[in-house]
Amino acid sequence: xxxxxxxxxxxxxxxxxxxxxxxxxxxxxxxxxxxxxxxxxxxxxxxxxxxxxxxxxxxxxxxxxxxxxxxxxxxxxxxxxxxxxxxxxxxxxxxxxxxxxxxxxxxxxxxxxxxxxxxxxxxxxxxxxxxxxxxxxxxxxxxxxxxxxxxxxxxxxxxxxxxxxxxxxxxxxxxxxxxxxxxxxxxxxxxxxxxxxxxxxxxxxxxxxxxxxxxxxxxxxxxxxxxxxxxxxxxxxxxxxxxxxxxxxxxxxxxxxxxxxxxxxxxxxxxxxxxxxxxxxxxxxxxxxxxxxxxxxxxxxxxxxxxxxxxxxxxxxxxxxxxxxxxxxxxxxxxxxxxxxxxxxxxxxxxxxxxxxxxxxxxxxxxxxxxxxxxxxxxxxxxxxxxxxxxxxxxxxxxxxxxxxxxxxxxxxxxxxxxxxxxxxxxxxxxxxx
Numbered sequence: 001x002x003x004x005x006x007x008x009x010x011x012x013x014x015x016x017x018x019x020x021x022x023x024x025x026x027x028x029x030x031x032x033x034x035x036x037x038x039x040x041x042x043x044x045x046x047x048x049x050x051x052x053x054x055x056x057x058x059x060x061x062x063x064x065x066x067x068x069x070x071x072x073x074x075x076x077x078x079x080x081x082x083x084x085x086x087x088x089x090x091x092x093x094x095x096x097x098x099x100x101x102x103x104x105x106x107x108x109x110x111x112x113x114x115x116x117x118x119x120x121x122x123x124x125x126x127x128x129x130x131x132x133x134x135x136x137x138x139x140x141x142x143x144x145x146x147x148x149x150x151x152x153x154x155x156x157x158x159x160x161x162x163x164x165x166x167x168x169x170x171x172x173x174x175x176x177x178x179x180x181x182x183x184x185x186x187x188x189x190x191x192x193x194x195x196x197x198x199x200x201x202x203x204x205x206x207x208x209x210x211x212x213x214x215x216x217x218x219x220x221x222x223x224x225x226x227x228x229x230x231x232x233x234x235x236x237x238x239x240x241x242x243x244x245x246x247x248x249x250x251x252x253x254x255x256x257x258x259x260x261x262x263x264x265x266x267x268x269x270x271x272x273x274x275x276x277x278x279x280x281x282x283x284x285x286x287x288x289x290x291x292x293x294x295x296x297x298x299x300x301x302x303x304x305x306x307x308x309x310x311x312x313x314x315x316x317x318x319x320x321x322x323x324x325x326x327x328x329x330x331x332x333x334x335x336x337x338x339x340x341x342x343x344x345x346x347x348x349x350x351x352x353x354x355x356x357x358x359x360x361x362x363x364x365x366x367x368x369x370x371x372x373x374x375x376x377x378x379x380x381x382x383x384x385x386x387x388x389x390x391x392x393x394x395x396x397x398x399x400x401x402x403x404x405x406x407x408x409x410x411x412x413x414x415x416x417x418x419x420x421x422x423x424x425x426x427x428x429x430x431x432x433x434x
Contacts, residue, residue, distance in 0.1 A: 003028040003063040009035040010180055012276075015044065015052025015103075016236070017059070017249075018215040019268040025061040026270065032076070033060055033273060033300045036178045039293035040206050040277030041219070042087055043175070043183035046127050046137045048096075048105025049114050051236075053219030054250070055183050059211045059272030062302050069266040070308040071210060071273060072425060074301040078203045078258045080153045080280055081176040082294035084167045086187045088144020089288045093137065099233040101138035102225075103217045109134035122168035122190050144191030147292055148174075149201060149280065156199045156280065156292070164192040176295040186293070201280045203296060204257035209249020209313060210264040211272025214242060218276075222250040223361030223371060224404030248312045248361050249274065253400035253407060254282045255317040255357070261429060263305065263314040263422075273302060285402040308420055310379045312371070315357040315407060316429045323396035326355040326409045328430045353411035354426040355395070362404045369397055372408035380416045 003026040011024065027033055035057050044050040065071055098104040098113065107115045107129040116130040129136040146164035149156045159167070164187070167174040171185030212221055217236055220226045226246050229238040247265055256262060264271065280292035319327065329337070341347040358379070360372020373387045380387075387408065391397060395410030417423040 001026065004031065006032045006034060007060060009033060009057045009060065010178055011058045012038060012055050012180060013052070013058055013218065015050040015054065015218055016215055017211050017218050017221055017274065019211050019213055019272065020215070023059045023061040023270055023272050026063045027060055027302065029062060029064045029302070029304045031302060033302060035275055035298045037276045037278050037296055037298055038178055038181040038183060039082065039085060039175055039186070039295055040279070041290045041293055042186035043293065045090070045102065045139045046186060047117060047183045048136060048138055049116050050183065051103055051114055052217035053102030054207060054277050055181060056207050056218045056274045056276035059274045061270030062273060062304060064304045065266045065271040066269060067266055068307060068309045070263045070305045070310055071266060071271045072303045072305055073208060073262045073264055073273065075205070075256070075258050075260050075262070076299040076301055078205065078278065079297045080149065080201065080203050080278070080294050081296050082149070082174065083176065084146060084148040084174040084187060085280065085292050085294050086144060086146040086189060086191050087290045087292050088141045088191055088193070090139045090290060091142050092139055096136060096138045100228055102219055103236060104234040105136070105138045107132060107134055107136050117184060119184060119188055122165060122188055124189050126188050127184055141189065141191050143193045144189070145194035145197070146187055146191055147199065153201050156201060158194045158197040159192060160195045161192045164190040178295060199281055202254070202257065203278055203280055203294070204254050204282070205275055205298065206252045206277030206279050207250050208256055208262055208275045210247045210266055211268050211274065212247045213245040213267040216246060219250055221246050222248050222405060223368060224363055224401065225250065227363040248359055250277070251313065251359060251400055251405055252282070252286050253315065253359070253405065254284065255315060255321040257318070259318040261316040261425065263310065265310050265312060273300070275300070285399040287402055305421055310375065312361070312375050313359040315359060316426065317357060319430060322355055323398065323409055325393065326395040326411055328354060352414040353394070354414060354417060354430050355409060356412045356426070357407040357409040359400070360406050360408055364404055365399065365402065365406060368404040368406045369408065372406050376408055379420065380412065
């Protein structure tokens with residue numbers, strides 16, 4: 001099939017990222033992907049026929065992308081379309097899943113695995129098994145809220161009981177779920193533990209990446225959630241070695257927003273770009289386990305970087321999202337450094353550098369930090385202790401998602417960026433202007 005310049009995506013997976021399944025596209029190297037994304041965690045979590053904990057777009061084949069390359073994904077725009085959503089902290093319900101409530105939901109009465117469901121009424125008992133009518137939701141809220149957004153999608157407020165129940169009776173409308181989405185709208189639960197809380201919107205993508213080289217549930221395509229698959233009793237069980245086939249597309253890093261660039265590793269021909277799990281806002285860590293999942297329209301531009309061979313994603317955030325120590329130097333700062341170097345007779349040895357953020361994931365934050373540092377060292381051809389030093393004095397370690405996603409950010413010498421064919425990209429993202 002001939003590659004297209006722009007591809008509209010409005011089809012979704014069943015929760016499994018499977019490299020054996022046909023991809024959409026192809027889209028041209030340098031082309032655009034426009035997607036109408038579904039809400040992430042909570043809707044799929046109460047829809048046990050979805051097997052991955054999320055409902056992401058079907059992967060897109062990118063022309064010219066080969067195993068060992070990276071695909072630079074430029075986030076051109078993110079627009080929230082939901083009027084309201086609901087979220088909160090979760091508790092799994094014993095007896096309603098086999099080993100993993102995100103992947104292997106089970107009806108507690110008839111025993112059907114990944115059952116189809118129907119909605120009867122509102123509240124946390126409203127999702128029923130289509131076979132026998134039993135309450136079948138694998139998760140319940142512990143503390144939760146319904147939040148509505150203003151027309152300009154600048155602020156939101158958490159609703160009282162009447163407002164929450166109003167959204168619950170027309171869930172698909174208020175959440176603006178795409179036509180091909182099969183998830184139950186989480187506002188159906190009508191939670192209202194928090195009322196009158198004001199929040200600012202800053203939307204980003206919780207899921208953005210490439211297809212792993214083996215079938216992996218979408219929410220588990222990361223080192224922390226992926227660890228649940230090791231020795232699991234269901235069909236998607238993995239060994240720790242097999243988990244290395246992940247691509248860490250499920251990052252929940254709030255810096256993956258409009259204007260950022262994500263460099264995604266290619267582990268299958270064509271890369272298989274997928275996206276979803278848009279969040280209206282989230283503080284670092286997503287400490288509640290979930291945040292405000294929304295529908296939205298996303299425009300991406302994709303370009304292939306040949307032969308880079310990174311094991312995980314690399315992020316170029318927008319400048320204002322960079323840690324203070326990792327921000328590109330101003331002309332005034334550079335002049336000060338040059339003057340200081342002259343006093344030490346070493347002016348010719350000053351580095352030119354630009355920032356990169358290396359994504360690391362693991363079962364714990366410590367493991368994720370080690371993973372991120374090792375990925376940075378391997379890609380740049382330096383030692384882990386050098387990464388430690390550079391990220392200490394010219395960068396920072398930041399939490400993406402608790403329990404195990406971080407970014408290791410520091411200023412990288414331009415000589416290394418040039419060797420990786422990343423210098424022009426980094427300069428376009430970060431060239432300082434007075």
